Amino acid sequence: MPEHVLVLINVSPGATLRDADREALGAARALAAARGVPVACALIGHEVAAAAAEAAERGADRVLTADAPSLVPFAGERFLPVAADAIRVAEARIVLVPRGPDLLEFVPRLAARLDGASVIGVVAVRAEEGDVTAVATAFGGAAHAVYRFRAPGPRVLALAPAVAEAPERVAGRTVTPEPLTVSDVLPRVEVVTPAAPLEGPRLEDARVVVSGGRGLGAADRYALIRELAAALGGMAGASRAIVDDAWASPAQQVGLTGKIVTPDLYFAIGISGASQHMAGCSNARCLVAVNTDPQAPIFRYAHYGIVGDCLEVLPELIRIAGQSGEPKA
Amino acid sequence: MHIVVCAKRVLDPDGVNGYALWGRLKVDDSGRAFDTGGTVAQIINAYDEQALEAALRMRDAGAECRITVVTVGGEDAGDVLKRCVAMGADHAIHVVDSEARADGFRVAAIVAALVRDLGDVDLVLCGRQGSDYDQGTLPGALAEALDAALVTMAAGVAVDGDTAIQVRRAVPNGEEVVRAQLPAVVSVSNELGQARYPSSRGMLAARRTPPERRAASDLLAGREPGGVELVQLVVPDVQGHCEIVDGADAAAKAAGLMARLRERGLLHA
Ligand SMILES: Cc1cc2nc3c(=O)[nH]c(=O)nc-3n(C[C@H](O)[C@H](O)[C@H](O)COP(=O)(O)OP(=O)(O)OC[C@H]3O[C@@H](n4cnc5c(N)ncnc54)[C@H](O)[C@@H]3O)c2cc1C
Numbered sequence: 001m002p003e004h005v006l007v008l009i010n011v012s013p014g015a016t017l018r019d020a021d022r023e024a025l026g027a028a029r030a031l032a033a034a035r036g037v038p039v040a041c042a043l044i045g046h047e048v049a050a051a052a053a054e055a056a057e058r059g060a061d062r063v064l065t066a067d068a069p070s071l072v073p074f075a076g077e078r079f080l081p082v083a084a085d086a087i088r089v090a091e092a093r094i095v096l097v098p099r100g101p102d103l104l105e106f107v108p109r110l111a112a113r114l115d116g117a118s119v120i121g122v123v124a125v126r127a128e129e130g131d132v133t134a135v136a137t138a139f140g141g142a143a144h145a146v147y148r149f150r151a152p153g154p155r156v157l158a159l160a161p162a163v164a165e166a167p168e169r170v171a172g173r174t175v176t177p178e179p180l181t182v183s184d185v186l187p188r189v190e191v192v193t194p195a196a197p198l199e200g201p202r203l204e205d206a207r208v209v210v211s212g213g214r215g216l217g218a219a220d221r222y223a224l225i226r227e228l229a230a231a232l233g234g235m236a237g238a239s240r241a242i243v244d245d246a247w248a249s250p251a252q253q254v255g256l257t258g259k260i261v262t263p264d265l266y267f268a269i270g271i272s273g274a275s276q277h278m279a280g281c282s283n284a285r286c287l288v289a290v291n292t293d294p295q296a297p298i299f300r301y302a303h304y305g306i307v308g309d310c311l312e313v314l315p316e317l318i319r320i321a322g323q324s325g326e327p328k329a
Numbered sequence: 330m331h332i333v334v335c336a337k338r339v340l341d342p343d344g345v346n347g348y349a350l351w352g353r354l355k356v357d358d359s360g361r362a363f364d365t366g367g368t369v370a371q372i373i374n375a376y377d378e379q380a381l382e383a384a385l386r387m388r389d390a391g392a393e394c395r396i397t398v399v400t401v402g403g404e405d406a407g408d409v410l411k412r413c414v415a416m417g418a419d420h421a422i423h424v425v426d427s428e429a430r431a432d433g434f435r436v437a438a439i440v441a442a443l444v445r446d447l448g449d450v451d452l453v454l455c456g457r458q459g460s461d462y463d464q465g466t467l468p469g470a471l472a473e474a475l476d477a478a479l480v481t482m483a484a485g486v487a488v489d490g491d492t493a494i495q496v497r498r499a500v501p502n503g504e505e506v507v508r509a510q511l512p513a514v515v516s517v518s519n520e521l522g523q524a525r526y527p528s529s530r531g532m533l534a535a536r537r538t539p540p541e542r543r544a545a546s547d548l549l550a551g552r553e554p555g556g557v558e559l560v561q562l563v564v565p566d567v568q569g570h571c572e573i574v575d576g577a578d579a580a581a582k583a584a585g586l587m588a589r590l591r592e593r594g595l596l597h598a
Contacts, residue, residue, distance in 0.1 A: 104481045108469030117556030142349035144563045150555035188478035193506040251535040301571045316583030
């Protein structure tokens with residue numbers, strides 16, 4: 001197989017592609033065009049047929065699949081050899097990885113295994129002189145760092161949100177999947193006590209997110225954030241400041257070290273707008289800020305703002321949201 | 330058990346935020362550093378401090394262990410080691426290397442060479458990522474170089490017999506517990522909690538125990554590993570087009586805002 005730009009996707013059982021996967025395919029097509037090579041997409045998990053079909057419809061020229069119960073739930077040491085096999089089969093120099101919760105567990109190690117290098121949080125990839133440079137967030141998003149590659153092996157790039165558009169879906173475009181090798185791995189890390197199963201909707205998928213910060217002033221007022229979120233049919237998020245203070249749970253943290261959300265509508269209430277928080281929400285389609293301080297940095301990112309005390313504004317927002325009938329699904 | 334903790338120094342993120350928040354962050358003439366007139370301190374990466382805290386808690390819990398802190402970097406990078414010894418590390422090693430900078434792959438190769446040289450290391454603890462470049466390269470690349478088990482996002486570490494550890498991990502839907510075979514590389518996240526402050530006895534000890542210095546070139550024996558090179562820092566523009574919705578009181582402001590959101594189709598009428 002000649003060189004392909006490879007997209008490496010970890011698929012949940014039976015799932016189609018996620019937005020992040022589709023964006024990665026879009027980015028791969030642009031890079032592949034610049035390098036004059038085709039796109040390959042590896043789908044790794046169990047029951048990956050739906051995702052594989054969609055990858056073909058969204059422009060993958062080769063589809064590589066690893067479909068085995070042993071690949072679920074995700075474990076770095078089982079995923080890694082399969083991913084390395086995909087890179088070898090696709091003769092990939094450039095490997096794109098969609099954002100996800102497990103990047104730190106496999107991206108740098110995968111790059112190191114193949115004598116390559118990785119960059120995480122990539123906001124732009126530039127094709128240059130037969131190679132690429134990667135622009136990635138640094139200092140929590142306060143800056144962008146431009147990296148050149150020195151390693152001889154593949155460049156593994158984990159993408160930030162909105163690096164590219166999802167390619168149009170061409171119904172009926174099919175590619176016959178080629179199976180990857182899933183070898184037995186002697187596990188060195190075993191789960192003793194699993195986390196509670198993921199139930200209900202995920203913050204990452206919510207179309208409306210209402211987040212509260214230290215400006216709420218006290219733990220019990222976080223209830224107002226939940227109320228507004230519920231009235232808008234959305235979910236409640238939080239800044240790290242109030243997660244650290246246990247006003248909200250770690251699962252609700254938005255930001256660099258929390259969840260990255262991409263809703264249509266994001267409320268930042270009593271949140272200052274530190275770059276590490278914005279790293280998790282700056283790709284919201286519409287961002288609303290409520291803050292007592294008219295100079296608060298959050299207003300530099302917001303589309304709409306209210307300068308005022310959130311304890312006065314929140315009950316009004318809840319009242320109006322409650323009146324306006326069914327929220328957007 | 331011999332535990333190595335990797336620590337590096339970073340620009341104080343609160344200091345950088347102070348500039349960024351007000352739109353005053355600038356890049357200097359080198360193109361690779363901020364122009365803050367030296368007003369932002371270099372401190373220990375908070376995640377690395379928590380990695381050391383994880384090791385100290387293992388010792389507090391009765392594990393018999395020796396704790397060595399390692400930093401890789403230029404001449405003045407060794408500053409952070411003093412604090413680590415004051416917190417309770419037994420030994421500190423500064424591997425002098427002026428090339429490493431923002432290249433976690435090079436640092437991983439150097440630390441791997443050091444760990445092999447030390448010979449008896451069972452466990453390496455790292456912070457989950459540097460708060461400067463946010464890459465999180467070191468733990469994974471180091472585990473690969475050492476052919477060791479890798480556990481990321483640790484919120485707590487405990488020994489489990491002679492050949493394994495148990496790690497509490499922060500995962501998207503809460504916490505899980507895993508058992509990892511030694512040797513292992515574990516990266517520690519902020520869920521571990523606050524690191525201890527150095528004691529005054531510790532600070533005295535730190536003054537008496539200067540870090541051991543090693544040269545990266547000796548450890549690398551002619552190899553020049555490198556993954557990435559930072560060529561430029563850029564401060565991105567922030568779109569500042571905020572419409573402030575005003576009104577006589579909170580109710581009027583709230584009504585004005587909700588009307589605009591409805592107009593834009595972001596709410597149902
Ligand atoms: C390595 C690293 C990683 C980080 N990761 C994250 C992350 O993932 N997510 C995250 O959020 N943070 C993260 N942080 C922390 C981040 O830098 C900020 O400290 C944090 O986001 C601040 O939270 P806040 O906005 O709630 O609090 P503050 O910064 O204290 O802001 C409170 C705001 O509330 C306003 N206010 C006060 N009273 C009222 C009132 N009555 N009504 C309305 N407004 C009011 C104030 O004007 C102020 O703007 C990280 C930091 C580091 C160093």
